Structure formats: C-alpha cells, structure tokens
Amino acid sequence: MNEKRALALLREDRPGGLDWFIDKYTAYVSAIAWNILGRTMTAQDVEEVTADVFVTLWRNRTKPRSGQVKGYLGSLARSRAINKLRQAGADLDLEDDGIALPGPDPETLVTVRERDETVRRAVGAMAEPDREIFVRHYYYCQTAAEIGDLLHMPAATVRQRLKRGRDRLRNILTEGDENYDRAYQ
Amino acid sequence: MIARISDLMENYRDDVYDLPDRAPADPGRIRARVAERIDALRLTEPAASRTKLPRRALRIALLAAALTALLSVTAYAVYQRIVIVERQTQATDMDTGETQPLIEVGFEPTGDDPVPVLPGVWEMGAVPEGFTMTDSFYSAGFSTMCWERDGGGRLDLTYTKGGNEPGSETLLPDDVVEKEDITVNGGPGTLYTIGEDGNYRSLLWTDEERGVGFVLTAQDGADDVDLISLAGSVTLTGEKPAVSENTLAAIAELGDWAPADLPEGYGAYFDQGTPGSLYGGTYSYVRRFYTDEAGNAIELRCETAVNETYAGYVENYRSGLEHPADQPDAVCTVTDTTVQGQPAGLIEYPDGTPLRLVWLTEDGTVAFLLSADGLTSEELLGLAESVTCLAQPAATAPAAPAGSDAAPAVKDAEAVAVTPKPTERP
Incomplete structure (x- = not known):
C-alpha cells in the first residue's frame, strides 16, 4: 500500500488506513514528542501525545492530502507536546524568541x-x-x-x-x- | 512587526527527526491506544446530519421493502431499512487553506432501532479474471475486502449497516461526470463515474430487507470491469463469517478466552483478531462477538496489555470522550470494582447504563474490555466473572507445534486455567 491508497482508506474510515500511517509515522511523531517532553516527562506521556496525534488525524481524516500527512503529523506532534509541557507548568520562555520583521504584518x-x-x-x-x-x-x-x-x-x-x-x-x-x-x- | 521564531519554525520539517536521542514508541502500543480512543469516540459522536436523496424510485422501493419485512419477520430478526444518502462537503488543504469540494455518499438506517450487528456474510461470486483478494476485514457492523490485479486494477467491496459504522460514508471527488440510478439484486442503487477519463467508478446499492448497504469501487485501471454485473454476483453466503487465519493466530498468542455463562438467547457470532507477529511485534488482540435473535451484541475484547493496570485503559477511554472541561463525569462515570479478584473499572453513562468493563489478568499480561447492548451493570459484571481461558497461549502451551504462529486454539476444550502463563513482553 502507498500513501495515496492509505489516505483513501483513512478518509473512508476503513480498516488499514489509519494503521498504515501509525506504522509508518509512529517513530517520526514520537521522536518529535520525545525531544520536547523527554527530559521532563515520562515515556507514557510521549505515548499519550503520539496516540493523541493519530486520533486527531482520524478525526480530521478528510483534510490532509496525499504528500502532506507527514508535515501535518509533525505540526500536530509539536503543538500537542508543547501544550502538554505548558499544562505541566513548564517554563517555555525561549531566548529572544521575538524577531522584528518589516511591515505591519x-x-x-x-x-x-x-x-x-x-x-x-x-x-x-x-x-x-x-x-x-x-x-x-x-x-x-x-x-x-x-x-x-x-x-x-x-x-x-x-x-x-x-x-x-x-x-x-x-x-x-x-x-x-x-x-x-x-x-x- | 514582531514574530516569534518558535512560530516561524512551526512548519520546519527537514531534519527534526534526525536528532540522535530519539526514543521511538512501539507502533503496536500506539495502535492499541488509538483504537481504544476511537472506539470511545464512535460511541459518543452522533452521525452527521445528511440530506436523503429525493428519489421517487427509492421511495417506492422502500414501501415494497417494508411489506417484505413484515412477511419475513419469522425468518430472522426484524432488520432496519436502509437508504443511500448524499451530501456536499469539502476538504481543506492544510498548507494553503484552499478547500476542495467533495461528495459524501453513504448509507443511513431509516428507523429508530438500528441493527447492532451485520446479519450475514456476502461474497462476490464472479471475481474478474486476474484479480486476487489482497485484503479482507470483518467487524460487527462493517466488512470490507479488496482485490488487485497485476498490471493495474483494484476492486473494493464494502458492506455496512450504515449509521456510525465505518464504510457508511464514502467521499468522492466533485467531478462526477455521470450518475445513474440502477437496480442490483432488486435493491436500489446509484453508479457514480468520476473524472473525465472515468477511471474511478463507485456503485452503491442496498439490501433493504436486511438493512445492509454495499459499495463496490473500481479504480487504478479496472476500467474494463462490468461493475453492475459484478455487483449482481454479490450474494448472501452465510450467517457468520469464517474465522480467519489471522484471528486463529491471535487467539494462539493471547490464549482462548471466552465467557462461560452467556445470557439466555445469546450465541457466538464471530471472532476477529490480529496477531502481534503480523507486524513483527507482540501486541495482539481478539474481538469476540455474541448476539441474540434481536441483534443485541456482546463484545469481549482481549489484548496484550499496554497499560500496567486497568486505570490506564479507563483514563484512555475517558480522555477520548468529548466532555466539558474539568467535568469528565458529564459523559461517563467510572466505578472501581473487581473481576475474578482483580481490580477492574466499570465505565457507565451518567444514567447507569454500562459502557465498558475493563480488567487485567493477575499477571498483567492480558487486558479484557467487555461491553454489551441491553445488559445491566450487574449482568455485565456477572458475565465478566465467567470469562475463562479455554486454551493457554501457544507459546506456553506444551502441545503447540514448535515454530507455529498460527496454531488454532481449542475452542471447545475444557477450561484449563483462569490465568495463562505470561507471554513475552516488549
């Protein structure tokens, strides 16, 4: 099966579609979650965020197009992990995070x-x-x-x-x- | 204008995965967690409202089917009528925000008493030459199978009881070039031809007497297949699906667990499982369904434990449900109890209707998730107390053939133990 077919199955909520993405991208998603959470939280927390990402993919299964799923999962993994850090009261102040750009927006x-x-x-x-x-x-x-x-x-x-x-x-x-x-x- | 660098990095993709200290999670464990949460979501999410096709022919067919159902009530339980539904929807491109129009077609039960399980097994009698089955899956309200041909061509057949079941909705691109009302085996149907080249065709029809909807799709070079004739060859071949090799292998890996004291009127419907060895891992699951004449269903799911205690399962289940912030009890409540002397969690709707009972074996290797239509919490607990291991996992059973990962469990054997020996853990 390729990503196009897996996405078609996922969109129709048919077996095999979501599992294909879980098998292919669990390492990717959990690596992102681990690098954000790993020093302060547990492997269970990383698993929870990873599972949450794939549940979100399932719930939004009509949205991503073929070729975009990896990026979508990466963004979800990062935002979910950061939210979890914030919920745990972690200080997310980054070094000079602001950057001045020209123009009003x-x-x-x-x-x-x-x-x-x-x-x-x-x-x-x-x-x-x-x-x-x-x-x-x-x-x-x-x-x-x-x-x-x-x-x-x-x-x-x-x-x-x-x-x-x-x-x-x-x-x-x-x-x-x-x-x-x-x-x- | 001040922008955050961390926001600018949001869509950075190149090498975030290449940092050396990653610790990938096990896909099998993630599958289990995700399946658990999606199961919970399916129970609580209402079906999207849909617009029924205003087709005179369909209405006439429904009246005829209603009469047939009254006459056939003694042959099998009263099953729900079902209709084809269609609505316009859209998908959003995650990067550009652009939307793409889509047509959502599917099936909807038409009464107040949905069919709990699929009342039968259908097979395609005339598979075109060159096509071989590459995938199949049975569940309580949904079945799907796929055939592919060397050199191009793919056929998918799905049947479903509609409503919230998987397969009840099919998304089609908006460029339908032809839409034809047809009849398949006496049931109303619609054939969609997609795209100017017509290389994607999707045929929907219903068996109204049994309340089953079918989708047959041809794509990827299956242009030569006569889809209407092929649909006509799809016939009811049995009442219960055969137990697959994968399911037998999963039973062999987990042990053969079953309730000894089913409520009156219930019998085994079918088993469906996936062995861990299929994915090169150790996570296995088996779902066992039992039904009565009215179509009520009991499901016993046993699986390789991915949480150390039942509480992890309960938390996963609850966290997957939509509820007001800080008010998880608004959707379900959890009561600590025991099953066979082991700590267990009973999840119930706020009105006391049981949703699911969760417990683990004493050694913590196998988890059980039991749910049932129409049983009280007390009856569910009684049923759980009767769950027995009829055959130990093949890896620990002395009589299992060496190296066999598909040794069939002895379903009718005398119960040999309540708790099997531990299987290998990750």
Whole structure:
C-alpha cells in the first residue's frame, strides 16, 4: 500500500488506513514528542501525545492530502507536546524568541509557504552544531542548559550560538531571499 | 512587526527527526491506544446530519421493502431499512487553506432501532479474471475486502449497516461526470463515474430487507470491469463469517478466552483478531462477538496489555470522550470494582447504563474490555466473572507445534486455567 491508497482508506474510515500511517509515522511523531517532553516527562506521556496525534488525524481524516500527512503529523506532534509541557507548568520562555520583521504584518509580505521555505533554507544552511542547537531550542523548546548538557558545552556558549542563528535568520527574513547567500558568507 | 521564531519554525520539517536521542514508541502500543480512543469516540459522536436523496424510485422501493419485512419477520430478526444518502462537503488543504469540494455518499438506517450487528456474510461470486483478494476485514457492523490485479486494477467491496459504522460514508471527488440510478439484486442503487477519463467508478446499492448497504469501487485501471454485473454476483453466503487465519493466530498468542455463562438467547457470532507477529511485534488482540435473535451484541475484547493496570485503559477511554472541561463525569462515570479478584473499572453513562468493563489478568499480561447492548451493570459484571481461558497461549502451551504462529486454539476444550502463563513482553 502507498500513501495515496492509505489516505483513501483513512478518509473512508476503513480498516488499514489509519494503521498504515501509525506504522509508518509512529517513530517520526514520537521522536518529535520525545525531544520536547523527554527530559521532563515520562515515556507514557510521549505515548499519550503520539496516540493523541493519530486520533486527531482520524478525526480530521478528510483534510490532509496525499504528500502532506507527514508535515501535518509533525505540526500536530509539536503543538500537542508543547501544550502538554505548558499544562505541566513548564517554563517555555525561549531566548529572544521575538524577531522584528518589516511591515505591519509578515503575512502580508510573503505567503506562509514562502516564509516557511525561507526559514527552512536559512536553518538548513547553518553550520553544525549551530543548526542542531537552533532546532533543539526553537523547534523542540529545549533550554540552553539542557542543550548544553546534551552537547557537552556551557549554556553560555549555547546562547551565543543561538544569537548567531537568530541574527542570520533575521537578515534573511528582512533583507529578502536574493541576499540569502550573502548573509551566510 | 514582531514574530516569534518558535512560530516561524512551526512548519520546519527537514531534519527534526534526525536528532540522535530519539526514543521511538512501539507502533503496536500506539495502535492499541488509538483504537481504544476511537472506539470511545464512535460511541459518543452522533452521525452527521445528511440530506436523503429525493428519489421517487427509492421511495417506492422502500414501501415494497417494508411489506417484505413484515412477511419475513419469522425468518430472522426484524432488520432496519436502509437508504443511500448524499451530501456536499469539502476538504481543506492544510498548507494553503484552499478547500476542495467533495461528495459524501453513504448509507443511513431509516428507523429508530438500528441493527447492532451485520446479519450475514456476502461474497462476490464472479471475481474478474486476474484479480486476487489482497485484503479482507470483518467487524460487527462493517466488512470490507479488496482485490488487485497485476498490471493495474483494484476492486473494493464494502458492506455496512450504515449509521456510525465505518464504510457508511464514502467521499468522492466533485467531478462526477455521470450518475445513474440502477437496480442490483432488486435493491436500489446509484453508479457514480468520476473524472473525465472515468477511471474511478463507485456503485452503491442496498439490501433493504436486511438493512445492509454495499459499495463496490473500481479504480487504478479496472476500467474494463462490468461493475453492475459484478455487483449482481454479490450474494448472501452465510450467517457468520469464517474465522480467519489471522484471528486463529491471535487467539494462539493471547490464549482462548471466552465467557462461560452467556445470557439466555445469546450465541457466538464471530471472532476477529490480529496477531502481534503480523507486524513483527507482540501486541495482539481478539474481538469476540455474541448476539441474540434481536441483534443485541456482546463484545469481549482481549489484548496484550499496554497499560500496567486497568486505570490506564479507563483514563484512555475517558480522555477520548468529548466532555466539558474539568467535568469528565458529564459523559461517563467510572466505578472501581473487581473481576475474578482483580481490580477492574466499570465505565457507565451518567444514567447507569454500562459502557465498558475493563480488567487485567493477575499477571498483567492480558487486558479484557467487555461491553454489551441491553445488559445491566450487574449482568455485565456477572458475565465478566465467567470469562475463562479455554486454551493457554501457544507459546506456553506444551502441545503447540514448535515454530507455529498460527496454531488454532481449542475452542471447545475444557477450561484449563483462569490465568495463562505470561507471554513475552516488549
């Protein structure tokens, strides 16, 4: 079975459809949940979020199109895991999370898809370990201290590298895609 | 304008999965949790309101069918009439927000007393040359099977009692190029041809006497198949589905558990299960259905325990139900009790109607989920007390053939133990 057929079965709520997505994407979904929850919560909590993601997929089974399910599940996994952290009273204050963008509303400057693509390229172009640090902090909401423990470096170094990543992302988002390469020289 | 970087990262996809310290969950355990919650949702979510097709022919057929039902009441229990329904709906693209119009077609029971279980088994008598069955599934109110052909062509047959059952709704693209009212085996039907090339066809019809709706779909290069003739070859072949090899293997893995004291008038209807070995894991489940003449159903589900205590199952069940914030008791209540000396949870509607009884074996390896139409909580507890292991799991039974993962359980054997030896855990 391929994703197109599995999605057709899922849309019609027929056996095999949802199971196909669970078998294929449990590792992906639970990895996202684990990276957000794993240092403060239990494996049961990760399982709960993972199951919740697939139940949500079932409830919204008419919405995703073929080729979009993985991204949809990833977004669900991240938001569900972050919500669970918040419910547990975790402090989610991220390092200088705000970034100034030109114009009254960034949505009016570029489409969401264009913006996502720009962010993807910007983060992907970061050198290691800056990229991993950036993803751990701004995607998985891990603290500088947690990242420092994982990567065996002082939290201050993590913060320094995060600032470098933020500056680069800001340059790309504010100066435009045509300056993308220059920003990384 | 200030944007949050964490928000900008929301749709970042590239390598979030590649970080080294991931700990993937077991898909078998996730399947179990998801199935549990969806089961709960099905019980509480009302069917979407639908617009019935205003077809004169259909109304006439319904009147004729009503007379037939009155005459045939002694042959089998009174089954619900069923009609084809259709409505316009839409799907939303998650990325762009664009909507795509769709047609939702399906079946709806027409009375106040829905059929609890499917009253029979239908088979396709004239499978086109070159097609082989690649998938089949039976459940209490829904069955589906699929045939595929090397070089292209796929046929799907689904039958359902309608209402909230899976298969009661089929979504079709909005580009229907032809819609034809037809008759299949005396029942009203509609043939949809989708797309300019017509390579997707879906035929819906009903057996009104038994309250069953059918969907036969041809796609992926099955253009040469005469769908109407094929539908005509779909006939009732038996009252109960045969027990599949997969179900036998699942029984062999879990042990052969069954209630010894069924309420008066109930008999075994069918078993359906999936062995853990099918997915390379250890999670197995078996669902056993028992019915009476009126169509009331009892379901005993036994499965590899994925929670350490019954409380985990209860929590999963409750968390899957829609209820006002901080008021879980508005939808169901939970009473701690015991079954066979083991802690158990009795989930009930607020009016005391039992929804489900959950308990585990003493060694915590097998979980039981028991539900029934028309029984009181006391009767449900009595039924649970009678659940007995008729044959131990094949992995621990001395007589099981070595290496056999499909050793059939001895259903009629004398009860040998209430609690089987532990099976292997993840």
